Structure formats: structure tokens, C-alpha cells
Amino acid sequence: MITDRLKAWAYLSRVVEGPSAHLQALLKQGRDPEAIAHAVKHREPWIGDLLRETLSRYEWDVAQQDLEQILALGGRLITPEDREWPATELDHAFGFAASGMSDHVRTYQDDAVPPHALWVRGGDLRSLTAQAVALVGTRAVSQYGREVTALIVDNLVPHQWTIISGGALGVDTVAHTTALRAGGSTVVVAACGLDRSYPAHNRALFEEIVSRSGAIVTEYPPGTPPQRHRFLTRNRLVAALSQGTVVTEAAWRSGALNTLSWCAGLGRVAMAVPGPVTTAGSLGCHERIRNGHAQMVCSGDEIRSLLGAIGGMDAQEQYELNFAANPIQGLSRNELRVYDALGRHPREAAEVATETGLTLALVIHLLVDLNSRGLVAREGVRWVRIAEQGAGAGGDTGGG
Amino acid sequence: MITDRLKAWAYLSRVVEGPSAHLQALLKQGRDPEAIAHAVKHREPWIGDLLRETLSRYEWDVAQQDLEQILALGGRLITPEDREWPATELDHAFGFAASGMSDHVRTYQDDAVPPHALWVRGGDLRSLTAQAVALVGTRAVSQYGREVTALIVDNLVPHQWTIISGGALGVDTVAHTTALRAGGSTVVVAACGLDRSYPAHNRALFEEIVSRSGAIVTEYPPGTPPQRHRFLTRNRLVAALSQGTVVTEAAWRSGALNTLSWCAGLGRVAMAVPGPVTTAGSLGCHERIRNGHAQMVCSGDEIRSLLGAIGGMDAQEQYELNFAANPIQGLSRNELRVYDALGRHPREAAEVATETGLTLALVIHLLVDLNSRGLVAREGVRWVRIAEQGAGAGGDTGGG
Incomplete structure (x- = not known):
């Protein structure tokens, strides 16, 4: 309606x-x-x-x-007011970006902002992105790049990971196609209106993705042509909608490396796969690993293990959370460490990281999470605990 | 005589x-x-x-x-009393080991000791090891491993780097052979007496190395057979005699990884080359890179750049050193930082690293160097400045 x-x-x-x-x-x-x-x-x-x-x-x-x-087109417009809006992912990503940690974000500050609306065809975007990893890479994919991308997707799909990519030729296409073949979900983030198919060669692939409960999503209204600046802007959404981005094959200056920079700038897990050093195909991956701007991953197992380690809760923690008497009791161990490190005076995330011994990325991730639950507030680049209203530790005996 | x-x-x-x-x-x-x-x-x-x-x-x-x-056999026995003894390399390596930084060294403490004598055939060992890098890897070398090893050797040789290896089949043989073909120097560190050739298949190669100003060296007197424990002991010498060790191809549990552990434990630069993740050939390299136990290198350029960065002096520093009025004035910038961070109370290398902002490996390297020049002394795992005897800063005006 x-x-x-x-x-x-x-x-x-x-x-x-x-x-x-x-x-x-x-x-x-x-x-x-x-x-x-x-x-x-x-x-x-x-x-x-x-x-x-x-x-x-x-x-x-x-x-x-x-x-x-x-x-x-069988699609819809979704907004922050919709239940389907991927609020958690976008809040985390752009909350991290606002913390000002990343050179890349400082350089592309105008783009470090969430979309205000998304045009979608296919399945429920919030569900699709709840556990999603982005696989991106060169359009000039080699036989090695094909094999690696397919191997990783084949590992991730049975563990219910959605494969997100940009729908481009090369690595992106291999990622989407392999996900479909493996019976998994995949999401294309497009740089043009959904009445268009870019690249045209992938029109049938995109239709199949939509018909098989995947989705194609874009910030741009119908009729918008794909243009260079839109690809770069689109890349940030690929990174924002997934818990981590993996570059499986990228030579020097590949556009996929831009997505990887966004990934790190948005507090996601940036990953790259090594390859032969006797060809130029993996130069970009090696450069990012060498600089420490991406973690080296060689398999889907490693990717899942890295993503699971960020802010993840084990079963016992999840159980305790569900039966918690108040929000503070419901915090996971790491959340509690971060919460306890905050006092009434605002502190920067870096100080909290030092005090808790957690990585900065994890601290910011948890702060954004605590913020969304109304337990901490952000003041500029600093964070402060919100006064506990009758929610004191062990407070089930009443009083106060 | x-x-x-x-x-x-x-x-x-x-x-x-x-x-x-x-x-x-x-x-x-x-x-x-x-x-x-x-x-x-x-x-x-x-x-x-x-x-x-x-x-x-x-x-x-x-x-x-x-x-x-x-x-x-045309060879000789060399000892710490000989000019040819590679004193600088051995002092650095086993000085670092004695600092107790490495788990590997703690585990193999009995082996963390220099050789007391070396049996040598071929060129002058001190000259050959003055600028040397070890290339090691799997015996089951793949076509990729061959290409990578040869590429790297071909890059290093024109820059006068000696290629050190263990003389084994596979990667070691490719390293030695390529060095010879490129007109470079190469050194075999053997795990048996020099009257023997192990593996027998490489007898002609070893003879050619000796005849072309390279060398074959061992701790073991003539007649000593190669035995498993001697290969492990030999590996530490491969690492000690070179400024860094590169594993070009190694699967899980390859013996080459043992050399890499020695390399790190001796304060040398541990390096590994990535490869395809679609085969098991580079698993060991990837594991070491992932754990941070080896630096990823993709080319000879990168290897030279990493080795040049450790304790190296630029031309101006070398000039100033040669014309220095006293030993303190003769220190390079980094040496001075380390020296200044030491007071009359002994400090651990880790504290000095924190204070100077230099890497721990570099700090220990420089401390061992300063120690050999009589400027600092080691007390257990701590270091202390030796009192300046009339060599105060700017002290050419005399007085006391």
C-alpha cells in the first residue's frame, strides 16, 4: 500500500x-x-x-x-521505520565509523553515513543480513580465484551464512553463483536502480537470486544508472551489511580493496586470502595482509572462527541473558567488562580497550551494542554509563 | 699445519x-x-x-x-680463535637466545648454544655469512615451490646475498642450484661429517658449490653419520648463520618450520612465502604468518627490505661512526636510543623496547651489539650501562 x-x-x-x-x-x-x-x-x-x-x-x-x-518489479522500499530495516548491522557499522578510528573513513567522511532508504527485491533483508559475510574480488578472476571463492562459499553456506557481494563479473559472480548452487542465500548490493541489471550479463543470475529467497538491494531509486561514484558508495553498504568482508582475489588497485577499507572503517572484520606470489592476481590481498589491514584467511573455517570471535556469545551466556533479572545481569562477560570500565565521566573507547584488555574493535562493537540497549551513551567520541534506575547488581530483593 | x-x-x-x-x-x-x-x-x-x-x-x-x-678433502677446522670464525653472527644469534625471549629456545635450551668448532670446505665462512639469508622448505617441492624459490634467489644474488640452506632435496636443492646458476655464493650446513654426502644425490652439487667459492660446513667431525637429532641441531646453525630465514614452501609439520622457529628464537627475521590455499603445500607457511611467527614476504625485494631494516645503518651514520671521537658519539641513532634508555639499574629488554618505541627484536640485537663493544653488560636477563670512563657526551674538553 x-x-x-x-x-x-x-x-x-x-x-x-x-x-x-x-x-x-x-x-x-x-x-x-x-x-x-x-x-x-x-x-x-x-x-x-x-x-x-x-x-x-x-x-x-x-x-x-x-x-x-x-x-x-515485485520489490519494495524499506526505511528505518520498517521491521525489515537491517538496523543492527547499520547501527554497528556507522556507529563505529562515527568513532573516528579509521583513516579511510576520515578521507571519505561524506560516505560514512547510513542509507536513509533501501529499494529491495527478494527476501527479508534483516533476516538475510543477520549472519552474513561479504566475498568480493577482481573482475579478472583466475582459475585460482574461482576455486578459492567457491571453496569458501561451499564452506560457509551449510553454516547458514548469507553471501553478500556486488554482483560484478568475476569473483562476485562466482560467490553468488556458488551460494545458489549450494542451496544458500545470497544478496546483491547494486549500484543502480532495480529496474536495471548491471552488468547485463548477470540479469538471469539476479532473477534467480530473487526467486530463491535471496535479495538484490540498492540505495538508488528506479532508473538510476550505475556510475563510478555509485560503485564506491555501494561498496560501503556491502561492508556494512556483513559481519566481515573477504577479498578472495585482487591485484593491485582492485576495487575490491575499497570494500575492504570500508569494512575496516566500519569496524567489521577485514580478511584477505593469500595466493601464488608468482602471478599478480593476489598482490592486493598480500599487500593488505602485510600492512595488517586485513587478516589472512585460508578457509571458510577460519572465516567463521574470526567472525564468531567478535562479540559472540556462547550458549551459556545466551541462556543467562534470556533469564536475566535486569539488563545489567543480562550482560555477557565481555559486555560487563566494558560496562564496568565506564564510570560517570566519559571515556574514549581506546581507554576502555586498554583497561579491559579487549581489542579496540570489540570494545566499540560492544559499546554500540550497549548503547542500543540504553545502558551507555555516546558524547562525541567518548562514552558514558547511563545511571542504573533501580537496576543495581543483585537487585531482586527490592529496596533502593 | x-x-x-x-x-x-x-x-x-x-x-x-x-x-x-x-x-x-x-x-x-x-x-x-x-x-x-x-x-x-x-x-x-x-x-x-x-x-x-x-x-x-x-x-x-x-x-x-x-x-x-x-x-x-681440501677443508679445514675453524674455531673461535680463527679470523674466519663467524663471530658476529653467532654472538648475535646466541646472545639473543640467552635473553630467554623465545618459547622454542626454552624448549630446546640444550641446543641454544653456539658450536665450539666448525669443519669447513670452500670459501671464507665469515665473508660468506656477512650478508646471508637462509632459504628452506619442503623436500616434496611443487612446481610452485620451485618457481618461488628460484625467483627469490634470482633477486637476492645480484645484491650480493649469500644463500644458505640445508642441502636437502626439494626447496634446499633449488635454492643452492639457482644461486650457483645466477653466479652467486651459497653455503650448505650439513648434518654429517664432510667425508659424506647426504643426500647422496647431491654429491656433485656440493662439489660444485665448494669449487665455486661457496662452502659446506658442519659441527660434526669426519665420519659422523647424519641422524635425526643432528638435523634438528643443524637447523639452528642454518638460522644462526643468516640474517633471516625464509620458508618458501612448507606443508604442515615440515622440518623447515623447525628452522623458522630457531630463526625467531635466535633474534633473526623469520619469513614465509604465501601460496595457493587450494593445495596443502603452503599450509605451514600460512600457519606461521597467521600466528605472527613469521613475516609474510612475496619477493626478494621484500626480504631485502626487511633485513635491511634490522639494525642497519645508513651511509651518513656509517660515516659518523668512522670519525667518532668516542664510542658513545659513534653510536647510530637507534643504538643511542637504546643506550640512553639504560641507566645504572639493570633493565629488561622489554622495558627498553617500550621506552624507545623500537621492536623487541631490534632492541636485543642492538644490546648484543653494544655489549660486544663494551658499552653495556648483561646481568641475567637484564642489561645495564657500563660506566663511561672519560667518555662523557661532548667530552673532548677534558675534565672529570
């Missing part, structure tokens, strides 16, 4: 090309999306920088047509 | 199978090798544990024959 509210979102998706820090700031302030859309359309000054950002497009009000077109 | 003194060393080489911590301790106390040899032969109690160590062999006095045999 096309509601006025959905049309407001569709309008914003059309006239504000994501990502937009200005639009995100307004939404974060609690401004209503319909009010923002109205203000853009009628040039109301309170939306500040968003006025300038929408100067050339604000009259392009085709929300009804866009929504009808996506419906005709 | 076969002197009595040389016969004493040859006798000790025969009846005390190296390495021997007890013999080293006596030599370090300044005991004369002829007196030690006499004491072994006549069972004098002052040599302590060495009595027990030589119980089954002390009557085996064939020094004259051993020396005649090595001369007949």
Missing part, C-alpha cells in the same frame, strides 16, 4: 542521493520524514544544508511512479 | 658433540681449550659436568686423523 509517509520516503530517496549526512542529522534530531520531505519540496529554511543539497532535484517529485515501478 | 692447539680443538669436536653448554661455559670463563682437552682426556674433576658428557667418548682420540682427513 502506497501511503503518504512511504511517498515522503520515496521522494527523499529520489531528491537526496544517499548517503546524506544532513538528512541523517535531521532524522537523528527526531524530525519527521514527512515534515522533512515537505520542507524540501517547499524550500523551508529550517532544513539548512539540505536545501542546498536538493537544489537541482527538489522538483523531481516522482514518488508515486517510483513506488509503482518497484511494486511492479 | 696441524698444531697441538688445533688438535686440542679437533679432539674436543670429536668427544664433545656440539652444542655443549658445559664446554661453552668453561670457554667463557677463559679456560684454555688445550687445558680443557687435557682435562677431558685425563678425567680432571675441575671440568665438572663435562666429565659426564664425555664419559663414553673421551678415549676416542683421533684428532690427528680427523685433521688429516679434512685436509685431504
